[in-house]
Amino acid sequence: MLNQRKKLEGNGLWESSRMMLPEHIRALNEQRRELSAKKKPLLDGDAIEDIERAIAESFNEKVSISLHIYDKYEELRAVGVVERIDTYGRRVMIDGEWFRLNDVIGVG
Numbered sequence: 001m002l003n004q005r006k007k008l009e010g011n012g013l014w015e016s017s018r019m020m021l022p023e024h025i026r027a028l029n030e031q032r033r034e035l036s037a038k039k040k041p042l043l044d045g046d047a048i049e050d051i052e053r054a055i056a057e058s059f060n061e062k063v064s065i066s067l068h069i070y071d072k073y074e075e076l077r078a079v080g081v082v083e084r085i086d087t088y089g090r091r092v093m094i095d096g097e098w099f100r101l102n103d104v105i106g107v108g
Helices: 002-008 012-016 022-035 045-061
Strands: 065-069 076-080 082-086 091-094 097-100 104-107
Touching (some): 045 082, 076 091
Antiparallel strands (some): 091 097
């Protein structure tokens, strides 16, 4: 009786089952992933100005830059020299890849 009660406490029911359907495993993994999701930080005017200044400097002087790119699940960085700036589309090209300025959350 004691062993049966222990299985029903906490996560015991899941841990005691020896086989789970692939759909259940995927659902549990997705739920864990969503719990670790980060919200995009709001940038103030000074931070936006610093980012834009660093991008312009990289483009004009051909110096390397490191942009922190927002992603819900992991830390992303774009490192290299800004090759092109699309002011209308609000994006920059680094190492042949476009990055949206709205996704840039810092420069370092």
